[in-house]
Amino acid sequence: MQASNVNGITDAALPPSMDAVLLSDVNEVISNITGRMLDVVKNEYNFLKLCQQYYSYQPAQEIKLSDPDQVAYYVPIQSSIQQMLNRPDVMDMLIKNLxxxxxxxxxxxxxxxxYRHGSQAQQHPILKQNRDSLLFQLYTDGVGLTNPIGPKKDEHKITLIYFHLDDLPDTVRSTLKSIGLVGLCYSEILSSKVDRTKFFQPIIEDLNKLQMTGLSVPTFNGRLNFAFSVLAGDHLACNEIGGFQ
Structure with missing residues (x-):
């Protein structure tokens, strides 16, 4: 094998190293890394607190219902939209498509x-003032969940409420990462007018606040205005929300 000589210094090519790394050493390194991670997040409470501090995590809020043993959950829509629009690429796509x-x-x-170009939008109180307000809509659907462990293996019917921004490009709007969860509850509670009102009250309040005050995001120079368009769903989901059997 040829050696090179630069400024009188000979540098011969060395053969590949035959040194072996013991598996026990690798396991020790992995164990040390795992231990340090577990020291930081010793339990779920500390883990969620760190997510709130460093990743703008917003925990779901419990909604108390008539039955003290049952609750529904709501994820603040303003914080979800704000986190989505904090990404410069999302904001850029939104403005360009609009x-x-x-x-x-x-x-x-x-x-x-x-929706902005339809006749119904002409009567929308927000769009009448600002036609360029960003549109967002809600969608509701039901799923069946089954717990295979334990004595109760029955299927649980859950109703979920999602949101998405209408002004995103079609190719982006249909992806899972562009859809945000707003709320979920047992479908049976929607048959009660009292519980149905309790479930939708924080959602309606948040929607009205978003439409009235808008949002400020670092990726946009100014305040973003929003307008709620429609609540969509299949026949069964719409009947549940309307209180029909």
Missing amino acids: NRITNKNSADSDLMYN
Whole structure:
């Protein structure tokens, strides 16, 4: 094997090292890393606190119902939207797509690209003041959950409420990462007018606050305005929310 000589210094190529790393040493390193991580998050409470401190985690809020043994859950929609729009790429896509569909509608007003271009939007109190308010809608659906462990293996019917921003591009809006959870409850509580009101009250209050005050995000120079468009769902989900059997 040829050696090189630079400024009188000979540097011969060395053969590959045959040194072995003991598996016990690797396991010890992994154990040390795991131990340090567990020291930081010794329990779920500390873990969630650190997520709130460093990752803007917002825990779900309990909603007390008529039955003291039952609760529903609500995730503040303002904080969810704010975290989504804190990403510069999301904000950029949102503004570009809003401008694109606005220009298309201006060129031909007979074409409707979203709720903003429909006749119902002309009566919307928020859109009447600011037609460029960002649209968001809610969607409701039901799922069946089964716990295979324990004596109670029955299926639990759960109703979930989601949100998404209408002005995101179609290819992005349909992805799971663009859909946020707003609330969930046992479907049976929606048959009670009292519990149905308790479940939707914090959601409605948050929606009204978002529409009235808007949001400030570091990725946008100014205040963002929002307008709630529709609550969508299949036939069964809409009947449950309406209190129909």
